Structure formats: C-alpha cells, structure tokens
Amino acid sequence: MLNLHNCKNELKGYNLKATEARLAVLKILENSAKPIDVTTIIEYLKNQHVQTDEVTVFRIIKLFTDRGLTRKVQLQEDKFRYELNSQKAHHHLVCQICGEIEDFSQCNIQALEKDIEKKKKFKVLDHSLEFFGVCSKCQK
Amino acid sequence: MLNLHNCKNELKGYNLKATEARLAVLKILENSAKPIDVTTIIEYLKNQHVQTDEVTVFRIIKLFTDRGLTRKVQLQEDKFRYELNSQKAHHHLVCQICGEIEDFSQCNIQALEKDIEKKKKFKVLDHSLEFFGVCSKCQK
C-alpha cells in the first residue's frame, strides 16, 4: 500500500490536484481488495471523519476513471463498482449467496477476440467477463 | 416470429395470464434483434397504441425474467436490457461509436470455467461476457 507521499505523486502523475478528498478516496481504493461502489466509499470517508459531500466523491471517481486511474466494473447490480486500474487485467467471481467477490487472473480470450475480428470485422477494444455462482464457503 | 396464438400458449406454458400488455411486450421481444431496455419497450407500446402504465411494463419484464422467459443483459449502461431466453447462449459486440449491438455465438469458456472450479473451488452457474469496440461500419 502506498503512503501519503506516494499518493500525492500518483495524483500528480495523472495531472490531478492533490486535495484531501482525492487522497482519501485513492487510499480507500488502494486498501480495497475488491471493486467498491461510490456509496461505500462515502461511508468509509464518514467513518474516517473526512468531511466531504457525496457529489464530490462521485465527481472524483468519475475523474479518476476518465483519466485511467480507476476502472468501472459492473456486476449485475444497479450501480457501478470501481477498482484501481494498476492491477493487471483480471475478472471477478461473484458469489450469488454471500456476495463475496474474488479475483481471477488467468484469462485467455485473445483467441476469441481474434476470431471476432476475423469473422465479424469488429475491432475489440475491451471486454467484460464476470462469473456468477457459489463460492467455496457457501458450498458447505 | 410467433403469432398471437403462439404467444398466448407461450405465456400459458410459463403459467402467466395472457393479458394484452404481456402479449404486446412478448411480441416486441420476439421482434427485437438485440436486447432492449424497458424504456424502449414502453416507447414501442405507445407507438402501437397499446395503453399501459410504465409500472406494469417493469413488472412484466421482471416477471418474465424471474420465470426464465427473458434474460437480463448489462452492457456498461446505467440500465438493464432484456432478451428472450429461448435463443442459445451468445454474447454481444457493442460498438462504442454507433452503439450497434451484434450477437456472437461461438464461445468456448467451459475450459476456463472448469479451471475456475478446480483452482478456486468456485461453482460457476452463469457468466457474462461482452465485447466493446468498433463495428465494421464505424471503422470506415
């Protein structure tokens, strides 16, 4: 996990002013093991007594995502989740019983993408691949 | 495409009363080449002079999905789309320029699912796989 100094540099590197709210949001993202939604971030900020308005947090996360610092994740919910873009490409395993979210790195769909580009003349730039089922704990 | 009589039987088969609104929604889904969202369905109904309340349409589509008649699709939008569940499993190619949605049937991720079950002890029940990029037309 990065310290405050590194967080500041991180933001600077993305040409973003290092405000208190932004630093706090970045830290929360660094510490989160799985993608989180904005409402949860706001809750964390409240617990940490970082005073901010909801709107600010929505604006921060949008900015982060536009600049490529974070990435939007949709897991069949009526809201978006976000995670740092720094980690290498991976997918999620979502337990439909307990809601736990695990990462899964191995993914070999380049072959499929090539197939699509060949057969459909569709230039693939991005894909979303998420799995839903029952995690090991909930199987017991 | 099914005719009215078949639509009625279709609904009966799912143990659903064949009301005017439900038949109309079912027909719209039959005729749609790609997953559509509820607001669009409501628009179509208005054009067809089928009088219904928004709420009813939301309830119908929820019921259809609960019963397995339709399937929910999320394409990085802030709303859900729906498509008939009858068609065999397929994925979507979403053009980020014109918004066009194409189907793509071939998908060979059973191997990946087996890998997940083995490595993570996670029982995969469902997955979502969507591709985003530029369609053939927009490449020109």
Add this chain to the structure above:
DNA sequence: TGACAAATGCAAGTCACTTGCATATAATAT
C-alpha cells in the same frame, strides 16, 4: 503571499426502477 484556475458544497434535478393500495380483468367453475 497573492492570483487564478480548478475543486468543493449545497440545492435541486434526472433517470431507472420499486412499493402500496384501490380498481379492473383473465381464467375457471357454474
């Protein structure tokens, strides 16, 4: 340290979707 562009806070608004409850209607029994 001061100037200024950019970030924030507050109020209000939008959009997809849900809930509660009274009324209307499809399906079945008569």
Add this chain to the structure above:
DNA sequence: ATATTATATGCAAGTGACTTGCATTTGTCA
C-alpha cells in the same frame, strides 16, 4: 353465458444512484 376470485393493472408516491448549476473555497505556481 355469467359469476367468482385470484391476479394484473393504474396511479401516486418513494428510493437510490448519479448529475447539473452556481456560488464559494482551496491547491498550485508565479
């Protein structure tokens, strides 16, 4: 064909995630 009844619908209001406009505050850099 009609009455019965469970179920579907319409209307009003509510919720939750997210956005917009605008006045005020705050990092940043000269």
